[in-house]
Amino acid sequence: MIEYHVRRRSGVPAYQQIVQQTEQALRLGHLQLGDKLPTAKEVVAATAVNPNTVLRAYQELQRAGLVESRQGLGTFVVGTLGQAENSAAGDLRRELTGWAAKARSAGLEREDVLALITSVVDQEFPPTAEPLPGAALRERS
Amino acid sequence: MIEYHVRRRSGVPAYQQIVQQTEQALRLGHLQLGDKLPTAKEVVAATAVNPNTVLRAYQELQRAGLVESRQGLGTFVVGTLGQAENSAAGDLRRELTGWAAKARSAGLEREDVLALITSVVDQEFPPTAEPLPGAALRERS
Amino acid sequence: MIEYHVRRRSGVPAYQQIVQQTEQALRLGHLQLGDKLPTAKEVVAATAVNPNTVLRAYQELQRAGLVESRQGLGTFVVGTLGQAENSAAGDLRRELTGWAAKARSAGLEREDVLALITSVVDQEFPPTAEPLPGAALRERS
Amino acid sequence: MIEYHVRRRSGVPAYQQIVQQTEQALRLGHLQLGDKLPTAKEVVAATAVNPNTVLRAYQELQRAGLVESRQGLGTFVVGTLGQAENSAAGDLRRELTGWAAKARSAGLEREDVLALITSVVDQEFPPTAEPLPGAALRERS
């Protein structure tokens, strides 16, 4: 059963954190087709968020076609996402774990590692650019 | 000169994105002691956020002791952060770049890679847990 | 419940006055762990500042780890500060009150008393010096 | 010769800090009738503020009738302020110094002492209240 961790100070809305963690679990294969998500009550007990916040996250996931809520039964996985758990994933994970160990013994902290990683990933997998706002405005007015 | 990229749709407050990108540039050595940050005006021109949003980010960095704003002159780096650019960093970056290439040829998308990476990093460098809010409150009435 | 008093003519930013008064209340024990700060609305009603100014003060206190804001609930004290209310404080306060009475009967005004006091305190508890700005800059270009 | 100390981070405008420190020196007798203030150049060397900032402070003092600038000669004290250095001041200062020593041995820090003192002084010498803004507006419109 997936366990959510909500960081209130991160600035990311609580319901989005739940959505993102669910999506990530789907990519990693931690959640499989048919798996049951924890009930809102359980999430509330574990994360101290408001029940409505959980419901909103689950609705978002349902609209994305990833889960389905059944009255009185719970919420179940009905979709898949990505390739992170294909045949090569085991190797990739092993290698990355080794890399992380090396980084730690070189004295890097968690934040250093994250900075380095995002730097490399942004270079190798460039994020889709965002149009400058105002473009739409300029056309309209 | 550092260039900021603000993603408005990410849910993360714009001012925090600027703070985080500055911190990352400090960790990676892209910003050095004495370097000048772009003026609020320049950031506004590049990112289309409001000047106050930039000022707020800079003030946050100033309170963290990382930069110092001098009226009429600009904002300057006065602190350092982390170890991401020590002797071993070059090797680590090279290896990680190779790993990323392998991941791509295995068919993983950016989101898959990020999911895999955060999974491994969270395991190897466990984030500091956040105390449940309300702990202090529960003792009282 | 703490009551704030903002002096607009003092030259000190309103949000800093709120921060300082909160810190002082913590030192004096007027605010205890778990206490609730007034809502932004209440402060606005009492001091005629803008809600955003109050929020900014509370955020500053939150970053200092002294309070914690919970959406929809309010802002609560989660940290302590200093020793001004330990066992000896009662005696010290009594003595100081007596001293103030003597000063008044000697014809000193409020401003005279403040001048005398800051002079003595600065001598007995030297303030931490502030580094000359630009030290880091001078090395560079 | 008076020495100014400008704390840039205090939020109080630099020129006001110079004015206030001059007034305080007058009250304490550290500056006497006829004394010469440091030249703008000297203040600049000591505090790293802009010459214009010093000039503005001196102009303010001149408008208050406390000093007088003579071209090519310098700026001189021509007024007095308060009673902080009358006959009883010596005793009061001595007592206060003793009190401060006791406070320190009780473990209070500078900030604790300041909190305690302002609390007592505000009670014994209540600051003149400030009319709520809007009062004037209500009459006008």
Add this chain to the structure above:
DNA sequence: GTGGTCTAGACCACA
């Protein structure tokens, strides 16, 4: 021209 503060108002996240 650069940064700092404040106001006003809008919209969102959360309880």
Add this chain to the structure above:
DNA sequence: GTGGTCTAGACCACT
């Protein structure tokens, strides 16, 4: 209803 973020614009302090 409470706090969080952002925008827009004004005014001030400083170089």
